[in-house]
Amino acid sequence: YSLDELLDFYEDDWDKKYHDKIVIADNERKTKDYKEIGKKFIEDYYKRYYPFNQGKVLGIERWVMINLDDKGEYKLRGIIDRLNQTKDGTYEIHDYKTSKSLPEQNKMDEDRQLALYQIGVQSMWNDVGSVELVWHYVAFDKEIRSKRREEELDELKKDTIDLIKKIEATREFLPNASILCGWCYYKDICPLHKHEYMVGKLPANKYLKDSGVKLVNEFAKLDDKKKRYKGKIEEIDEELEE
Structure with missing residues (x-):
């Protein structure tokens, strides 16, 4: 096969097999990006090894x-x-x-x-x-x-x-958290991640009452206060220096 014939086969096979349920884990890339990446892989490989003898x-x-x-x-x-x-x-x-x-x-x-x-x-x-x-x-x-x-x-x-x-x-x-967690399809049953899935399905009135959500909200409030106090302290320090 020539390179053009091979790329035509790739395009045709992609169109036949791609569907919207395919999950793209990398948020920085779109479907078309992966299609172009695959095309480049084929071109580079073909040019390096042709005539494959x-x-x-x-x-x-x-x-x-x-x-x-x-x-x-x-x-x-x-x-x-x-x-x-x-x-x-x-x-x-x-x-x-x-x-x-x-x-x-x-x-x-x-x-x-x-x-x-x-x-x-x-x-x-x-x-x-x-x-x-x-x-x-x-x-x-x-x-x-x-x-x-x-x-x-x-x-x-x-x-x-x-x-x-x-x-x-x-x-x-025991679960072992790593960068691969972002690619995992079983987070809903994983001890490290299943809580976020369970909470996400709750109605708004129950969601806000969840103990984990309460802790996160309380942390956010305290963190906001901390930042405001820190800013105030810096302002006072500047006045004292003057």
Whole structure:
């Protein structure tokens, strides 16, 4: 396909699948902004890799089973965005990122996701030797590559099993507030956020009587007084200096 044909397909697919119920979490961007961003991603990627002869594609969104121990007691399953094999026999595990931030090399050298996929790929065929992990940060038109030694993969297996055991032994899962809360669709059942949803549905007469709302209103009043007193004190200080 030519770039124009690919962009026509993108436009047509966008128009077919976009609907008003899609939530845009970033208040600074509109629907048309995301559409243009997607178009630029495609253009940059096409120009960088055309005619796409870097290797043979073995799978797109391919499921991979990851055995962490010899007994098969601990297993994970993942989906590889794209699995390639180059002419020299190297297997490449590709992952596509649309993040607005570009990580440094040392962070990707410690990334566990694609390294776990490598463990799975190595068990799929007998000829898997050299494996390279490849991240495509399409917002920057940049790829980051990394490799793992066998001893690093063995350590990753051990660490992952330890993490699984820790999760299984945990009995209380407390909410953890982070920047990702802004993207969450489950705030209405989250202990940290569900109150604002419950209060928001109350009629005006009950809303104002809610204990949380009362506290916020009282705080606002006191904060306003504090600002006025502070301004008055500054005025008196100026008069004393004169």
